[in-house]
Amino acid sequence: MRRLLFWLLLFALPSTQAAEELRLTNGEWAPYLGAQLPHHGIASRIVAEAFALEGIEVRWEFHPWARSLLLAERGDRHGSAVWLSSPHRKETFFVSDPILDSTYYLFHRKDRPLHWESIEDLAGLRLGATTGYDYGEPFQRAEAQQSLQIRRLGSDLLGFRQLLAGRLDAFPMDKVVGFDLLHEQFSSAERARLSFHPRPLRSDSLHLLLSRRIPQNADYMLRFNAGLARLRESGKVSQYLLEAQRPLSLGR
Incomplete structure (x- = not known):
């Protein structure tokens, strides 16, 4: 009876397992990215919500752009958002599916x-x-x-x-x-x-970069792309991008 009570109490306790967390660098490029923007900007929101769908939490760090890229490239942070893709960057980073067009x-x-x-x-x-x-x-x-x-x-x-x-x-x-x-x-x-x-x-697409120096990033990128596809299918990516646009008339 005591043993049964022990197992019942054990399974009733809330899990103390920490959520997976990624440290990503970012920069200032409103309305897509910004430390003081709601959700840290539209692009940051898309990245964070795509990861969240895969059970991964993002912790953002804002730095000057060159430092943001260097920290990610060296593997001091998991990665950085959002960047152009290039052959050189594909050698250094895992490059995500397109997040948005610029x-x-x-x-x-x-x-x-x-x-x-x-x-x-x-x-x-x-x-x-x-x-x-x-x-x-x-x-x-x-x-x-x-x-x-x-x-x-x-x-x-x-x-x-x-x-x-x-x-x-x-x-x-x-x-x-x-x-x-x-x-x-x-x-x-x-x-x-x-x-x-x-x-x-x-005109180019912008991407999440995850450092190849962190072996787990290969799996994280697969999961991010899966989460991004789900977020896009839900219509939220289009919604967020539409919300970012100001009126086209400059005079207003």
Whole structure:
């Protein structure tokens, strides 16, 4: 009887087994990523909820982008979100299925219309770009060959300010990120002075990276992709991405 009571009490006790936890690095790129944003941003929410569906908890750390990538690459953290995929990164990381798409456009002032079909058409224009950002192979090659006049700046915010001030003719930005920044940092009158050319400068998918230096990450990536597929099938990924978008009219 005592033995039976012992086993009944044992199974009645709540489990003390700790949940699986991953430490992921992150950076500031509103509305997708941000330490002070709800759910740490839309992309962070997608990553965390996809893992949660597989019983894994995410603990986010926010650092400058270069440090975030280095910590993950060295295996000091499990991984980092969200990044472009490349052959080099596939050697260092397990790369997830696409989480979201990022499309860059050239913003310009409405009183200075922009017309271009190819990178060569941008020659002679004063172009801005943010330090450390990759704007696609044609743009990067033209910059390296100095066939374009490109001024690298410390932030996207500074790029928009110089664009409005007339010190730049065009500035490339992810459209969703650009609209969010304009709504957060600029007046409706300032937004009304800007537009963007409909031809994309670059369009790519963004991914979760998990370090290959941590053997368990191979399994974690399989589980993440499974959770992401389930989250996408539920309609929540589309819902979250839609919630991230500001009105398309810059003047509002």
